[in-house]
Amino acid sequence: MFPFIGRNANKDHPARRGPLPDHRRLVMAAVVVWLAHTVHGPAVSAEQADRPNIVVILADDVGIDAIGCYGGTSFKTPAIDKLAQSGTRFDHCYSMPVCHPTRICFLTGRYPRKLQNPKWGSFPRELETQTVAHTMQRLGYATAVAGKWQLSLLKQDPQQPHRMGFDKYCLFGWHEGARYHDPLLWQNGALRDGTAGSYGPDLYVDFLIDFFRQHQDQPFFAFYSMALCHDVTDDLKQPVPYVPGKQRYLNYGEMVQSMDQCVARIVDSLEALGLRKKTWILFTGDNGTASRSIARAQRDPQAKRGWQYVREPVYVNFRGRRVQGGKGRLTDSGTHVPLIVSRPGSLAAGATSDALIDFSDFLPTFAALGGQADLPDALDGVSFANLLDGATQGKRSWAYSESKSKKYWVRDQRFKLYSNGAIYDLQTDPDETHDLQTQPPAAATQRLAALRRALQSLK
Numbered sequence: 020m021f022p023f024i025g026r027n028a029n030k031d032h033p034a035r036r037g038p039l040p041d042h043r044r045l046v047m048a049a050v051v052v053w054l055a056h057t058v059h060g061p062a063v064s065a066e067q068a069d070r071p072n073i074v075v076i077l078a079d080d081v082g083i084d085a086i087g088c089y090g091g092t093s094f095k096t097p098a099i100d101k102l103a104q105s106g107t108r109f110d111h112c113y114s115m116p117v118c119h120p121t122r123i124c125f126l127t128g129r130y131p132r133k134l135q136n137p138k139w140g141s142f143p144r145e146l147e148t149q150t151v152a153h154t155m156q157r158l159g160y161a162t163a164v165a166g167k168w169q170l171s172l173l174k175q176d177p178q179q180p181h182r183m184g185f186d187k188y189c190l191f192g193w194h195e196g197a198r199y200h201d202p203l204l205w206q207n208g209a210l211r212d213g214t215a216g217s218y219g220p221d222l223y224v225d226f227l228i229d230f231f232r233q234h235q236d237q238p239f240f241a242f243y244s245m246a247l248c249h250d251v252t253d254d255l256k257q258p259v260p261y262v263p264g265k266q267r268y269l270n271y272g273e274m275v276q277s278m279d280q281c282v283a284r285i286v287d288s289l290e291a292l293g294l295r296k297k298t299w300i301l302f303t304g305d306n307g308t309a310s311r312s313i314a315r316a317q318r319d320p321q322a323k324r325g326w327q328y329v330r331e332p333v334y335v336n337f338r339g340r341r342v343q344g345g346k347g348r349l350t351d352s353g354t355h356v357p358l359i360v361s362r363p364g365s366l367a368a369g370a371t372s373d374a375l376i377d378f379s380d381f382l383p384t385f386a387a388l389g390g391q392a393d394l395p396d397a398l399d400g401v402s403f404a405n406l407l408d409g410a411t412q413g414k415r416s417w418a419y420s421e422s423k424s425k426k427y428w429v430r431d432q433r434f435k436l437y438s439n440g441a442i443y444d445l446q447t448d449p450d451e452t453h454d455l456q457t458q459p460p461a462a463a464t465q466r467l468a469a470l471r472r473a474l475q476s477l478k
C-alpha cells in the first residue's frame with residue numbers, strides 16, 4: 020500500500036537494529052496516519068465502506084425543455100440522454116424558479132418560505148450544521164462540492180463551505196469574479212492560484228475526479244454545482260473575459276454542449292475507476308431554462324460604467340413548440356426541471372417515473388441511501404429512496420414551489436393550485452393562460468380538495 024515505507028521496513032527492520040528512539044517512532048506514526056488519511060480518507064467501518072457513493076449534478080438554468088430525452092430538440096445532449104437510458108428519467112421534478120431558494124431547499128430539505136426566505140447570497144448560520152453535507156458526513160461519507168456556491172462572498176467567508184459540511188471544495192463565490200474563462204476560484208479555504216488560461220468547468224470536473232480517486236475505498240458524497248448553463252456575472256467593475264479568440268461569451272447552445280461534455284467526463288471517470296455500480300449519479304437543474312443570456316459587453320458612453328451588457332433571448336424547440344426559457348416564472352417553464360438517476364445494476368435501465376419530487380426531497384433521500392432512517396420532523400422533504408429500490412409509487416401527493424414575491428403553489432402531476440387561489444390544468448394549458456378557479460373541472464374535485472388541504476398545511 021505504501022511501497023516506500025514497506026521497502027524500508029524490510030531492509031531496516033526494527034527487530035534487527037533495536038527499537039527506534041521515541042521521537043522517531045512518533046514521527047513515523049504521524050507519517051503513516053497522515054498518509055492513510057490523505058490517500059484513503061478517514062478510517063471507515065466495513066459496513067460504512069459498503070454504502071453507495073452519491074454524485075449529484077445540479078445544472079444551472081436548465082429546464083426539461085433543453086434536454087433531448089425530455090423532448091427538447093434545439094440542442095444535442097448525448098451524455099445526459101445516455102445517463103437516462105442507463106437509469107430512470109423522472110418526469111415530475113420541480114424546483115424553485117431561481118437559483119438561491121432552490122439551493123437553500125436542496126441543502127436544508129426545507130422550504131425557503133418556512134425559513135423566512137434567506138437573503139440572496141446568504142445561508143442561515145443556525146442551519147449550517149444541518150445541511151445535506153453534514154448529514155452525509157455523520158454517516159461516514161467524504162464530502163465535496165465544486166462549481167457554483169452562491170451562499171456567500173467567499174473572499175469574506177472562505178470557511179463557510181467547510182462549516183456547512185463539505186470536507187473539500189473548489190468554488191466560485193457570489194458575484195466575485197469569472198466562473199468560465201480565467202476563473203476566480205476558492206479552494207479549501209484559500210484563493211486558488213494558476214487559473215489564468217483555464218476554463219472553469221474543466222477545473223470543477225478535474226477537482227471532482229481527483230476527489231473520486233482519493234476516496235475510492237470510502238463512501239463519498241459529491242455535489243457538482245455546475246456553472247453551466249448560467250450566463251456570466253454582470254455586476255463586476257469590469258466584464259469577465261470572453262471566450263478565447265472570440266469577441267463574445269458562450270451562447271446558451273454552446274453552454275448546453277459544454278454541460279453535456281462535463282457530465283460525460285464525470286460518468287466516464289467513475290466508470291474508469293470501477294465505481295459506476297457503487298455510485299448513484301443524479302442529474303437535475305436548479306430552475307427553468309434562462310429566458311435571456313449575456314452575449315457580450317458593448318461600449319456605451321451613456322451607461323454608468325461606460326459599457327453595457329447585450330443579452331440575447333433563449334428559445335428552445337420543445338415537444339413541437341418553440342418556447343422562450345422561463346427562469347424566474349412559477350410556470351412549468353420556470354420550475355419543471357430534469358431529474359435523471361442512474362446506478363447500473365441497482366435501477367432498471369431506460370425507465371421513466373411519474374412520481375412527484377421537489378427540491379426538499381434530496382436530503383432525506385440521500386440520508387436514506389446512506390443508511391439513516393430517522394430524520395428531523397422539521398424537514399419538508401420526503402425520501403424517494405423507495406423509488407430507487409424498486410417501488411413504483413412515490414410517497415408524495417403534491418409538490419411545492421415558491422417565488423421571490425412570496426407567491427407559491429402546490430401541484431400534482433396535472434393540476435396546480437396557487438396560494439392566491441388560481442387553478443391550472445397543466446395537461447391542456449402548460450403556459451397557464453386559463454385560470455379555472457371560478458369553474459374548476461368536476462372531474463378534478465377530489466384532486467383539488469387534496470391540493471387545498473396541502474396548501475392549508477403550508478400556511
Ligand SMILES: [Ca+2]
Pocket residue numbers: 079080117118249305306
Ligand atoms: Ca439558476
